[in-house]
Amino acid sequence: MKIARENVEINSSSMADIAFLLLIFFLMTTTIAVDKGLALRLPPDREENQPIARINERNLFKIQINSQDRIMVENEQVSSIDGLRDQIKQFIMNPAADNDLAVSPQEAVVSIKTDRGTKYATYINILDEVQAAYYEIYANRVRLTSEQFRQLDQRDPQQRRKFEKAREGIPMNISFAEPTNIQ
Amino acid sequence: MIMKKKFAQHNKPKAEISTASLPDIIFILLFFFMVTTILRTTDQMVITQLPQAEQLQKQDNDPMVVEIKVGPALDQKELGTGYHIQIENRLARLDQVTHLVLQQKAAIPEYLQEQMIISLRIDENTDMGIVVDLQQKLRKINARKIIYNTLNETAPI
Numbered sequence: 001m002k003i004a005r006e007n008v009e010i011n012s013s014s015m016a017d018i019a020f021l022l023l024i025f026f027l028m029t030t031t032i033a034v035d036k037g038l039a040l041r042l043p044p045d046r047e048e049n050q051p052i053a054r055i056n057e058r059n060l061f062k063i064q065i066n067s068q069d070r071i072m073v074e075n076e077q078v079s080s081i082d083g084l085r086d087q088i089k090q091f092i093m094n095p096a097a098d099n100d101l102a103v104s105p106q107e108a109v110v111s112i113k114t115d116r117g118t119k120y121a122t123y124i125n126i127l128d129e130v131q132a133a134y135y136e137i138y139a140n141r142v143r144l145t146s147e148q149f150r151q152l153d154q155r156d157p158q159q160r161r162k163f164e165k166a167r168e169g170i171p172m173n174i175s176f177a178e179p180t181n182i183q
Numbered sequence: 184m185i186m187k188k189k190f191a192q193h194n195k196p197k198a199e200i201s202t203a204s205l206p207d208i209i210f211i212l213l214f215f216f217m218v219t220t221i222l223r224t225t226d227q228m229v230i231t232q233l234p235q236a237e238q239l240q241k242q243d244n245d246p247m248v249v250e251i252k253v254g255p256a257l258d259q260k261e262l263g264t265g266y267h268i269q270i271e272n273r274l275a276r277l278d279q280v281t282h283l284v285l286q287q288k289a290a291i292p293e294y295l296q297e298q299m300i301i302s303l304r305i306d307e308n309t310d311m312g313i314v315v316d317l318q319q320k321l322r323k324i325n326a327r328k329i330i331y332n333t334l335n336e337t338a339p340i
Contacts, residue, residue, distance in 0.1 A: 013202065019209035026213065030220045036239040037302070037332040045322040065311075116312030120305050121234040123314075124333060128236040135238055150240050176318070 038127055043175065059102050061091045061110045063126055067117030071126070081129055088133035092170070105137075105170040112176060130174055138166040228269045229254035234307035235336035242302060242330050247295040249287045249326075251280075253313060254306030266309055268317065277313075280320045288326070301329045 063084075064072040071078050073087070092108045094101040102108035110130050114123055132146065139149035142162050149166065152159045231254040242248065252269040256262035268275045270283040288299055301321060305314060321327065 012206065015206035016202065016209055019206050019213055023209055023213045023216065026216045026220070030216070035242045035302075035332070036335065037242060037330040038236055038238060039240045039242075039328075039330045042318060042322050042327040042329060044327065045325065114311040114315065116310060116315070118311040119307070120309040120311060120314055121307035123311055124234045124236055124307075124331060127331070128238050131238040146238075150238065176315070 038124065038131060040127075040174070055109055056103070056107075058100055059107045059109055061088060061102075061108065062113065063111065063130070064113045065115065065118045065122055065126065067115040069119050069122040071122075081126065084126075084129045085133045085136070088130060089137060092133065092137060109173040109175050112174065114176075127174070131172075134170075134172050137170060142166045225250065225272050228252075228257055228274055229267050229306070230257055231304045231306045232308070233304060233332055233334050236331075236333040237336050239333065239335055240330070242332070243300065247291050247298050248300050248302050249284060249291075250302045250304065251284075251317070252304045253309055253317065254304075266306070266313055268313075277316055277320070280317060281324055284321065284326055285324060299326060299328065301326050302332055303329055304332045 062072075062074055066072075071081065073084060078084075088110060091101045091110075092105050094103075094105075112123070112126055112130065135146045135149055139146045142149070142165055144152075144162075149163075152163045154160050154163060229252050231252050250271060253266060255264060256267045256274075262274075268277065268280065270280065271287060273283070275283050284301070288296055291299060303314075303317075318329075321329065
């Protein structure tokens, strides 16, 4: 026997509106987290009576920034940081065995000295250039682009090997001189 | 008269797009946003307008990250216009930094403590003086792995 059923249906046309409201709520309340940045390892703390290590002048690449955010590279004032990256690469690798540039990449140190009044943004700008120089050298050794090199995942053994191979013998020596007042 | 009727009778075919699957589409969007967002647990007490840089590395978003913010206070009426240091959920004076960072370190699971990363979110107009002081404190307690959080600068073409 057939029972005649009424066509029972819940009207779901407003479901879209409800979902839309939820979506908009989530869109409005979330902020996209910035979790990228310049990674760095600070030098170890200097013991009280430990003598300051003397570094041969030619192994040191000096960058100084004063409180007016003026930049001095190797004791010469520069107006822009274009070309700084290449200059640093030249200094580290020293392909022409120049007597004024680093003896070997192992010993090369890039020193960034800031004044207390230097703007943080200027410092980051310089640090960015210095790191760019290093990353380009590393990436070049393992035939990657600088960007690919930075994205190597250290947890993956194969990628880690590549990372270590690239850095072998060329430590990223960035020194942060204690701040003083630079004229 | 006859012509007019003919026009009026011209019936249109029923053209309707079915909206039955619209909720499903929206729900998928919603789920996507819900899954990909991370909820922040710390309150923002200082303003940090981050600088831009190119050579970015991804920061592990793991429990071993301790966040330090430096910038002008959000509540300038109460705290003045100077620059303040915020560690996780509280404002700190420079001499409290050591203590607070070690406290945060103790809260990290033990096997990750040695890999602690200090994430520095520093306002771009901050003077380096305060940044360097902070770094000296971090060096003292051997918290040397740091990352300066920055925005991505699109390279000029």
